[in-house]
């Protein structure tokens with residue numbers, strides 16, 4: 001069973017395609033890295049698969065059905081949270097709006113990083129806001145977790161801890177990042193975008209098999225240096 005399938009997915013802004021002919025399959029249980037140069041279409045794809053954007057062409061299916069947001073959790077790049085709420089209010093909101101809420105998991109992520117429950121969201125640092133947004137997402141116990149550059153503002157230890165927490169989730173994860181070293185330790189699938197199109201998609205082991213590169217990092221760097229090489 002595929003957790004996520006897109007077929008012919010595309011988004012056009014005026015006359016310019018941000019993403020086109022995007023066909024991706026992600027098996028249930030996969031942890032997939034979404035990578036590509038700046039402007040490649042990663043955020044556009046994540047916004048399309050989570051329903052934040054309406055596609056110009058194509059379809060999204062989650063676990064074989066049209067998008068059902070109860071099965072998907074999304075941490076968007078700008079980590080939207082109610083800024084005047086406290087951390088406790090935010091977690092309470094998560095509990096009240098998600099029937100499968102995992103309070104222990106959400107609170108332990110916040111606690112592990114020393115974030116006070118009575119702290120207002122607009123007084124948190126960027127990295128702390130990211131951690132609260134991640135706590136909301138993992139607390140939802142969604143079947144598909146979609147994360148847009150979740151590690152960008154985290155300190156080195158927080159990065160390791162968040163990656164470890166993701167590894168323990170046993171859910172399907174699609175995660176965009178520019179930090180290949182972080183992705184290499186956790187991702188078994190790769191979606192590589194370039195110029196608004198899918199350049200590579202599949203299990204890392206299958207993609208590496210016919211390729212001179214031996215690691216996910218090498219494979220991605222090879223593409224970034226030679227974008228014509230993996231059409």
Ligand SMILES: Nc1ncnc2c1ncn2[C@@H]1O[C@H](COP(=O)(O)OP(=O)(O)OP(=O)(O)O)[C@@H](O)[C@H]1O
Nearest residue numbers: 013017018019036037038039040041042043044045
């Ligand atoms: N609202 C918009 N209106 C017009 N063009 C847009 C809009 N949003 C994105 N684009 C364009 O779509 C393309 C893909 O953008 P997107 O944000 O998906 O890239 P990205 O791969 O996430 O980039 P980055 O790694 O820099 O975050 C870019 O050329 C961008 O300029």
